[in-house]
Amino acid sequence: MSLPEGFTLRPASIADLDTLVSHRRKMFRDMGYKQDATMESMSSRFRAWLLEQMNAGHYHAWLICAADGSIAAGTGLWLMDWPPHVIGKGSRRGNILNVYTSQSFRRRGLARHLVQTALDWCRENQIDTVILHASAAGQGLYQSMGFQPTNEMRLGL
Numbered sequence: 001m002s003l004p005e006g007f008t009l010r011p012a013s014i015a016d017l018d019t020l021v022s023h024r025r026k027m028f029r030d031m032g033y034k035q036d037a038t039m040e041s042m043s044s045r046f047r048a049w050l051l052e053q054m055n056a057g058h059y060h061a062w063l064i065c066a067a068d069g070s071i072a073a074g075t076g077l078w079l080m081d082w083p084p085h086v087i088g089k090g091s092r093r094g095n096i097l098n099v100y101t102s103q104s105f106r107r108r109g110l111a112r113h114l115v116q117t118a119l120d121w122c123r124e125n126q127i128d129t130v131i132l133h134a135s136a137a138g139q140g141l142y143q144s145m146g147f148q149p150t151n152e153m154r155l156g157l
Helices: 014-030 036-056 110-124 139-144
Strands: 008-011 059-065 071-081 092-101 130-132
Touching: 008 110, 014 036, 014 059, 014 071, 014 092, 036 059, 059 110, 071 110, 092 110, 110 130, 110 139
Parallel strands: 092 130
Antiparallel strands: 008 059, 059 071, 071 092
């Protein structure tokens, strides 16, 4: 699978923290989260968490740049420690998160390319189970790539 002409893929680094945090914030905004104070708190805490996870090698991210050098899209892969389980053989699971494409670059296959990049990385690094949480807008894409809904439930305390 190749990118549309003029787009390039690159790994993200610590120098891209502000972009990665901004993408997460915009992703949640697009899903309907509008409370500024909540978004600001999440962004601040995520930045600190992300820095720690990237420095430890537990979080990998990729960005797609447009021909003009602007960042069009990005995603992350969090390697989660996981106890022995009946699903998968590895001690880590891949969690794809923060899949975000800027409005003006949507519907060009960029998110698909990013998710496939993360999946390829997982295959190359013996991560045999990958999860993600899909927004309503992303469910079709992820199902078309083989992801299946699971029985996860949630309780906020």
